[in-house]
Amino acid sequence: MHCAEFKTLREAVGLSISTLVKVIDVDERSIRKWESGKKKLPQDVVDAVLAIDQLINDTANQAFAEFQASPQESVVLKRYIEEEDFLNAHPEFEGLPITTYGVSLFRLRQKFIDAGIPVSIEYI
Template sequence: MSDKIDAVWPAVPADERMSPAELRVVREYLGLTGEALAAYLGVSSRTVRHWEAGQFAVPDGVRLELEQLEEITARAVDDAVAQLLDVPEPTVLVYRSDEEYRAAQPDTRLPASWHRAVIARAADRVPGLAIDYPQPVS
């Protein structure tokens, strides 16, 4: 499957290739598990584990996909901050599970953990931000 990832991206210069450690740090910074990253990239979770363990080189396309995801994430943080900054007593809801998140955001390919990471980063910039779960549907 990683060949499929590289097929759509140009090659990255050797000195800019992603190391196994960098892959893990970026994945965790984005709030993604190995399984969630694998699903996002369309590869098996075993493949992600192999990349992070250094058993296989991280394909160039993965670095480029993650750079795009970092941009998407930064925009999501900025958008959340912009919506919440001037609100008195700002509150935002986060989701307990992927199912709950996808019910609220059906078009997303990303997991609830990504959304929670976005909100955590926004909370650093929005004083007094309250974070809560939606009320359970009974």
């Protein structure tokens, strides 16, 4: 993966450099070198961020499929305020910031918009 693509992917999954440092346990300097192309990106790091992207997509796809099983005229998506509540409801996001779930909600929101279904996001 090209360094520019990696940076774009990191940003697309809602991770800052400082957050990615915590998620994959590497130093910030290495990430900056990988993203600038000064150092080769390790495949395990690429795979870790791709796995986060897949989790986000799978979560959005599953929620949309559940909606399709019992469609409604409009949809209100719920966003958690407290990280503890979020992790209790979505343990698969353990180790990731709550903003990553926000990315998943936004992708899900776009699916509803593309399907012509009115959608909003509110806090629980």
